[in-house]
Amino acid sequence: MINLVQTYFIEVMTIILYCLLIFVPLLLGVVMALYADRKIWAAVQKRRGPNVVGPYGLFQVPADGLKFIFKEIILPDGSDKTVFLIAPIITLALSIAAWAVVPVQAGVVLANINVGILYIFAISSLGVYGILMAGWSSNSKYPFFGALRSAAQMVSYEVSIGFVIITVLLCVGSLNLTEIVMAQKTMWFFIPLFPMFIVFFISALAETNRPPFDLPEAESELVAGYQTEYSGMPFVLFMFGEYINILLMCAMTTILFLGGWLPPIDIYPLNAVPGFVWFLLKVTFVFYLFAMVKAFVPRYRYDQLMRLGWKVFLPLSLFAVVATSSILFFFNLAPGM
Amino acid sequence: MTAQLLTFYLFSGVILISSLMVISTKNPVHSVLFLILSFLNAAGLFVILHAEFLAMILIIVYVGAVAVLFLFVVMMLDFKTSINKDNILQYIPIGILIGVVFIAELIIVLINTKFDLTNIQVLPNPLSDFTGKSNTEAIGSVLYTDYILYFQLSGVILLVAMIGSIVLTLREREGVKRQVVSEQLQRQGKIDLVDVKPGKGVDI
Numbered sequence: 001m002i003n004l005v006q007t008y009f010i011e012v013m014t015i016i017l018y019c020l021l022i023f024v025p026l027l028l029g030v031v032m033a034l035y036a037d038r039k040i041w042a043a044v045q046k047r048r049g050p051n052v053v054g055p056y057g058l059f060q061v062p063a064d065g066l067k068f069i070f071k072e073i074i075l076p077d078g079s080d081k082t083v084f085l086i087a088p089i090i091t092l093a094l095s096i097a098a099w100a101v102v103p104v105q106a107g108v109v110l111a112n113i114n115v116g117i118l119y120i121f122a123i124s125s126l127g128v129y130g131i132l133m134a135g136w137s138s139n140s141k142y143p144f145f146g147a148l149r150s151a152a153q154m155v156s157y158e159v160s161i162g163f164v165i166i167t168v169l170l171c172v173g174s175l176n177l178t179e180i181v182m183a184q185k186t187m188w189f190f191i192p193l194f195p196m197f198i199v200f201f202i203s204a205l206a207e208t209n210r211p212p213f214d215l216p217e218a219e220s221e222l223v224a225g226y227q228t229e230y231s232g233m234p235f236v237l238f239m240f241g242e243y244i245n246i247l248l249m250c251a252m253t254t255i256l257f258l259g260g261w262l263p264p265i266d267i268y269p270l271n272a273v274p275g276f277v278w279f280l281l282k283v284t285f286v287f288y289l290f291a292m293v294k295a296f297v298p299r300y301r302y303d304q305l306m307r308l309g310w311k312v313f314l315p316l317s318l319f320a321v322v323a324t325s326s327i328l329f330f331f332n333l334a335p336g337m
Numbered sequence: 338m339t340a341q342l343l344t345f346y347l348f349s350g351v352i353l354i355s356s357l358m359v360i361s362t363k364n365p366v367h368s369v370l371f372l373i374l375s376f377l378n379a380a381g382l383f384v385i386l387h388a389e390f391l392a393m394i395l396i397i398v399y400v401g402a403v404a405v406l407f408l409f410v411v412m413m414l415d416f417k418t419s420i421n422k423d424n425i426l427q428y429i430p431i432g433i434l435i436g437v438v439f440i441a442e443l444i445i446v447l448i449n450t451k452f453d454l455t456n457i458q459v460l461p462n463p464l465s466d467f468t469g470k471s472n473t474e475a476i477g478s479v480l481y482t483d484y485i486l487y488f489q490l491s492g493v494i495l496l497v498a499m500i501g502s503i504v505l506t507l508r509e510r511e512g513v514k515r516q517v518v519s520e521q522l523q524r525q526g527k528i529d530l531v532d533v534k535p536g537k538g539v540d541i
Contacts, residue, residue, distance in 0.1 A: 008340055083370070114471050118393035125401030129373070132405070136366060136412050148409070155405055175473055303516070 018110050022099050030243045031061045036284075037291050044295035071232040076138060079229065083137035088230065088237035091130030095244040098123040102251050103178050105261045105275035116177040117165055120252065121158075124207065127245060128154045131216070131226050134238070138229040146225025149302065150209060150216030156309040157206040163317035164200045167193060167324045168256050173335030181260030183335070190257035196320055197257045199313050201289070204249040206309065208242065210290060212297040213305055250286040251279075258282045341385060348381040365411045373404045390473045 035050065035058065042049030050057030075081055101116040103109035113119060128151050135147020169175065171193070172183040190197040206213040217225030227238050254260055259282075261275030300308070328334040351374065358371040376399050383392035470478075480488055533539050 080364075080366075083367075113389065115389045115393050115473065118390070118397070122393045122396040122401060125397055128401075128405055129408075132408055132412070133370070144412075148412075151405060151409065155402065158401070307518075 022110060023096060026096065026099060026244060026247070027240075029247055030240055031065075033243050033247060033287060034061045034239075036287065037294070040288065040291040041295045044292070065236060068232055068236045073232040073234060074229075076140065076229045078139045080137035080139065083133050084229075085234065087130050087134035087137060088234040088241070090133065091127065091241035092237045092244070094123055094126050094130065095241040095248065098248050099244070099251075101177060102248070102255070103181065103260065104279045106178070106182075108276065109178065112176065112178055115175045117169065117175050117180065120177075120248070121162065121165065124245070124248070125154075125158055127241075130238075130241065134230070135226040138226070140229055142223045143226045143228045146216045146222045146228070149222075150226060153209070153213065153216065153305060153309075154207055156306060157203045157313070160199060160309065160313035160317045161203045161207060163314070163321050164196045164203070165256070167196050167317070167320050170321070170324050170328055170334070177255055177260075181255055181262065184259040184262060185266075188257065188259040188262075193257065193320075193324070196317065197253075199317055199320075200256065201253060201286075202308075203313060204253060205290065205293060206305070208246045208249050210246065211294040212300050214299065215302050215305060218299060246290060247283065247287065250283045250290065253286045254279060254282040258286070345382070345385055348378045348385070351375070352378045352382075365414065366408070369404065369408045369411050372407075373400055376400045376404065388472055390471075390476055 038060075039049040039057075050060035053059040053063045075084065098120050100110045101113055101119050103112070131150045131154075132147050135143045135145075135150070138144070168180065168189055171189060172180045174180065174183075205211075209216050215225075216222070217227060222228070227235060230238060261279040263270040263273060263278055325334075355371040355375040355378070359368045359375070362368050362371065376395065380392040380395045380400075383389070383395060531539055
C-alpha cells in the first residue's frame, strides 16, 4: 500500500493540478459568460444591464454568487433529501468532466483520448439525470413537469446532434478531437457542411435548454421548472452546470465546424497568434450568437419544439449522413480509403 | 497491487453493491438510479480493458437513452401502493432455486471449456489482423465488413419490431384537430393587414 502511494503520489498530484487548470479558467469563463449574457440581452432591449457593482457592473455575478452562498438551503418537506441534494452535484460534475477532453490548442488538452467526441457525447447525454432527479425528488408538480419536458427535449435533440457529429466524423476519419481540428486545416467544416452547422447550432440551443427552447423553466407556465424548489448553494450548482454546458456546446461548435484553434487564414500575422487565443475568440463569438438568439427569438410551443426535433432535424440530418458518405465515396474523398 | 487492479476492485465493488441495492431498495426510482450506477461502473471496467469505444457506446445507449426511458416510466408509477415489501420472504425459495440453477450452469460451462485465454485464437474466427488499429476501427471492420449480413438482418428485425409496435398501438380518434403547418403557411390572401384608426374600431 505504501509502495502504491509512493508510485502514484506524483501522478495523482499532477492530475489534480491539471484539473484545477481546467476548473479555475472555466469558473472565470462562466462568470464572464453570465455577465456577457445579461449585458447583451440588456443592450438588445435598450437597457443598461448590470452596472452598479464594480466598474461597468463587472462584479455583479460574483456578488450574486456570494449572496447565494450565504443563503439558507431549504429542503422541502416530503422531498427525497438524498436525491434532492445529489442532483445539482451530478449536473455540475458532469458538465465539468466533459471539459477534460476539449483541446484548446495543439497538444494542450488534459486527456487526448481516441474516442474524445464520443466521450463528450456520452457525458452530455448523462446530463439529463441531474434534471430528472431534481424534478422527481422535489416532490412537487412544477419541477416534475419541468423535468419531464427537459428530459424529453434533451433526448430528442441528442439524436440529431449525434447524426451531425457523424457527418463531421465522415469527413475526418477519426473520433479524436485534435484530429478533427487538424482535418480543417484547408477548409473549416462550416463551409462544406453549412446546413449541418445550422442544425447543430439550433440543437445545441435545445440541448442546453436555452431560449427559445427554455420550456423546462418557462416561468410563465412552470415557475422555474426543475429548479423551483432549489435555493442557496444547490441552485448555484445548477446555474453553473448550465452555463458550463453552454460553454461546452460553444466549444464543440468551434471544434467541429469553426476550426478550433486554427487561424482563419494561414498567413504570417494571423498564425503567429497563439492557438488558444483563436479558440477563445471563436468560443466567445458562438456564445455571442447564443446570447443574441436569447434576446430576440420568442419561446417555442412544446409541440412545435418536438416537431422541429423529430420531423425536421432528424430526417434532415439522416439525409445528410447518407449524402455526405455517398459524395465522399463516389469522389474518393473519404479519409483512409 | 497496481493502480489498475485497485480501480478494477473499485469498479466491480461498486457494481456488486449497487446491483444488490437495485433489488433491495424499497423505492423503485432508487432501484433504477442504482441500476444506472452499475451500468456506469461496467463502462469503467470496459475502459480498464482498453475497450473505450464499447464503454462509450454502453454509456450513450444504455445510460443515456434506455435507462432514461426506464426512469421515465418508473417515475410515472404510483409506487407507494403498487409495491408491497411485507411478504418479500415468500420469494426466497424460488430465488434460491433459480440461483442454484444459474451457478450450476456456469460451473458446467467453465469446466467443459477449460477457460484458457491463451487458447482463444483457436476458435474459428474470420477476424483479420488488428495490430495498429484503434478499437473503433476494429469493431467497425468486424461488424460492417465480416458480419454485414447479420448486422443488416438484426437491423431489419428491429425495424419490423418498431413498426409493429407502432401499428399495434396506433388509434385513429375522431374529432382531433391537428396543426398542419403547410396549410397554415399557404393561408396568404385570407389575411388582411388593417390600419386601425384610433377610436374607430374595425369591421369584420
